Amino acid sequence: QERSFIMVKPDGVERGLVGEIVSRFEKRGFKILALQLIHPSAELLQEHYKDLADKPFFPKLLAYMQSGPVAAFVIQGKGAVKIGRVMLGATNPQDSAPGTIRADFALDIGKNVCHGSDSVESAEREVALWFGDNIKS
Numbered sequence: 001q002e003r004s005f006i007m008v009k010p011d012g013v014e015r016g017l018v019g020e021i022v023s024r025f026e027k028r029g030f031k032i033l034a035l036q037l038i039h040p041s042a043e044l045l046q047e048h049y050k051d052l053a054d055k056p057f058f059p060k061l062l063a064y065m066q067s068g069p070v071a072a073f074v075i076q077g078k079g080a081v082k083i084g085r086v087m088l089g090a091t092n093p094q095d096s097a098p099g100t101i102r103a104d105f106a107l108d109i110g111k112n113v114c115h116g117s118d119s120v121e122s123a124e125r126e127v128a129l130w131f132g133d134n135i136k137s
């Protein structure tokens with residue numbers, strides 16, 4: 001069964017949206033395989049976002065992602081990666097379709113509430129990076 005890595009970012013945790021966001025994935029039919037609230041290290045975030053290291057917003061992104069704990073979790077189910085992205089909405093909440101998490105809870109691309117893996121390969125990499133072997137199916 002396909003898996004995806006989903007994360008409620010610090011602004012989402014701070015605003016008390018973890019339950020709402022996890023609940024949306026559960027209600028859609030995905031199984032929650034693992035879930036942890038953690039304060040990620042700079043090293044972990046640099047590895048997670050290594051494809052964005054050259055972007056001008058990268059330092060701000062790292063500071064934002066370290067501004068508080070994140071809720072990291074893994075969903076499992078048919079189409080987890082693609083449906084996960086659809087449920088999050090476009091990266092920029094200004095472009096997100098109504099009913100998506102970002103459209104319903106965010107206005108600013110720099111504080112877009114959540115992350116979801118963008119491919120099956122990224123999902124495998126991210127699940128391993130954030131959870132290692134601490135996962136059961």
Ligand code: ATP
Pocket residue numbers: 052057061090091109110111112114115116117118
């Ligand atoms: P995520 O990886 O968080 O799911 P994404 O894959 O939709 O987001 P990416 O292009 O990988 O989008 O960007 C990763 C994150 O970097 C975005 O979610 C957002 O928090 C931040 N980001 C992207 N573009 C900008 C920007 N122009 N200004 C500020 N932050 C940005």
